[in-house]
Amino acid sequence: MFRLRFPEGEIEHWAARYQYAGERELIAGPVAAARQRGYLRMPEFLEIARWKTPRSRSRCAKNDPSFVEEVTRLALQPNTSPRLRIESLTLLSGVEWPTASVILHFCHREPYPIVDFRALWSLSCAVPARYDYPFWVAYTEFARGLCRRVDLDSRTLDRALWQYSKERQNGA
DSSP states (O other): OOOOEEEEHHHHHHHHHHHTTTTHHHHHIIIIIHHHHHSHHHHHHHHHHHHOGGGGGGHTTTSSSHHHHHHHHHHHHHOOOOOHHHHHTTTSTTTTHHHHHHHHHHSSSSSSOOOOOOHHHHTTHHHHHHHHSHHHHHHHHHHHHHHHHHHHOHHHHHHHHHHHEEEEEEGG
């Protein structure tokens, strides 16, 4: 289902070329706070959602702050099942699988990939018409296995997949 479009040995090369506005601030601010606290507060949730897709801001802002805290607390707990983690986040207004994956990727202690059209293209995988848990599990297992095989973290892999697509997808 997934096949890397470039040699595994080039992951660090593509990751080093990655630049995305606001990522450093996101990691130092909302992500660090959520990891320490175990949940997101509304302003942090909105920053992470905006980083992933600014178009969802108005829908995300409709969430009750206490619901954001409750859902993200559940999703970020270490003893919550992976399915409950990802699917509970989609209960939040404005949060689809890609944004939910960003929350897990940055805020959970376990490694989770970001589901994104760029990452999927770099893995020779079409974007599904509808995301579901079986797809998510396969994608997560593939990404984790690849990270183990090349001894890199999931953030490095995500940066490489995104950057490779950014530079190569339109000409493919």
